Amino acid sequence: MPEANSQSDEDLVAICLTQDKEVFGTLVERYEDKLSRYIRRISRLKTEDIEDLLQVVFLKVWQNLQSFNPHLKFSSWIYRIAHNETLTYIRNGKTGAHGHVLDIDEEMLENIASEIDVFKETSKEHDAEILQKVLAKLPQDQYDVIVLKFFEDKSYDEISDILTIPPGTVATRINRAKSKVKEIMSNNGYKYE
Amino acid sequence: MNNLNNKKPLSQKILEEIRKGAPQIPRSHFFIKNTGFWALTVSSILVGGIVISALLFRMIVMTQFEPKVPPSGPVEVLYLVPILWIILLSALIYFAYKATRKTELGYRYKLSTIIVTILFLTVVCGLVFYRIGTGIILDQLVGDHFLLQNDIDAIRLMR
Numbered sequence: 001m002p003e004a005n006s007q008s009d010e011d012l013v014a015i016c017l018t019q020d021k022e023v024f025g026t027l028v029e030r031y032e033d034k035l036s037r038y039i040r041r042i043s044r045l046k047t048e049d050i051e052d053l054l055q056v057v058f059l060k061v062w063q064n065l066q067s068f069n070p071h072l073k074f075s076s077w078i079y080r081i082a083h084n085e086t087l088t089y090i091r092n093g094k095t096g097a098h099g100h101v102l103d104i105d106e107e108m109l110e111n112i113a114s115e116i117d118v119f120k121e122t123s124k125e126h127d128a129e130i131l132q133k134v135l136a137k138l139p140q141d142q143y144d145v146i147v148l149k150f151f152e153d154k155s156y157d158e159i160s161d162i163l164t165i166p167p168g169t170v171a172t173r174i175n176r177a178k179s180k181v182k183e184i185m186s187n188n189g190y191k192y193e
Numbered sequence: 194m195n196n197l198n199n200k201k202p203l204s205q206k207i208l209e210e211i212r213k214g215a216p217q218i219p220r221s222h223f224f225i226k227n228t229g230f231w232a233l234t235v236s237s238i239l240v241g242g243i244v245i246s247a248l249l250f251r252m253i254v255m256t257q258f259e260p261k262v263p264p265s266g267p268v269e270v271l272y273l274v275p276i277l278w279i280i281l282l283s284a285l286i287y288f289a290y291k292a293t294r295k296t297e298l299g300y301r302y303k304l305s306t307i308i309v310t311i312l313f314l315t316v317v318c319g320l321v322f323y324r325i326g327t328g329i330i331l332d333q334l335v336g337d338h339f340l341l342q343n344d345i346d347a348i349r350l351m352r
């Protein structure tokens with residue numbers, strides 16, 4: 001579908017609803033990897049579970065496509081569905097998932113380090129390891145906003161739309177998470193600043 | 194064979210489900226749901242307005258005919274501060290808040306913004322209803338049908 005590939009998500013949704021259902025395949029291709037990574041970050045699901053869950057997510061997106069509000073970004077809307085479905089999946093006990101898997105690359109580490117003002121004196125490899133441990137200890141609501149902000153690179157408004165909370169609450173949670181990271185690091189004897 | 198099926202691209206699997214007739218919820222369903230929540234918000238504000246008009250009637254008009262002495266017991270305090278009305282009003286404001294939050298973009302607004310707006314609109318409705326005489330009608334209606342209100346009034350008149 002060469003034409004479909006150059007269209008925006010929102011345009012593809014419109015085409016999907018009015019002209020050609022097959023275009024939905026392009027949306028699936030666009031978001032398969034992103035959502036797979038996101039689900040892995042907010043849960044500790046096995047690859048097979050993630051594949052199953054992705055099918056559920058995309059079918060749910062299809063089922064609710066008529067409710068998509070064009071005032072929202074499609075990416076925020078699909079992330080919201082993925083987030084909610086992941087929580088439901090875990091809550092229903094379809095997996096023994098616990099904890100999180102964070103693949104922290106150098107760019108992410110620098111991004112987080114500059115925001116939270118930590119890890120200035122230690123090696124990057126060591127820092128990534130510490131950061132993984134520290135972030136895993138955050139309360140779930142703070143962990144979610146950190147993942148979306150620093151790992152998924154979402155804006156405050158997008159996070160607000162994904163988690164269905166006011167943008168002000170997003171800012172508050174991010175600030176609390178930053179303080180909590182420093183507190184955890186300090187309590188565990190990790191060096192910072 | 195099973196293994197080969199598993200390797201099929203996800204987009205292919207999803208499109209197959211769609212071709213087989215995977216259901217889609219119609220737009221009208223979401224429209225009705227969203228409108229329903231807004232209707233609940235508006236209804237709560239209107240009913241809250243009527244409650245405020247009754248509250249104003251109690252506090253402004255009725256006290257003009259009462260002896261100007263301080264309340265002597267808890268029942269009289271209840272009378273002066275119509276606690277049942279206030280509980281009902283609080284419940285309605287909470288209900289309006291919850292309904293607003295459930296609307297399509299309701300989550301974007303801060304709790305304080307929603308509560309203050311609902312409270313403001315309820316008070317405005319209350320003043321309008323009071324002006325057109327809803328307060329006295331509701332007060333009489335409650336007096337006729339709820340024993341507690343009559344008891345409180347009777348105790349007060351006996352003093």
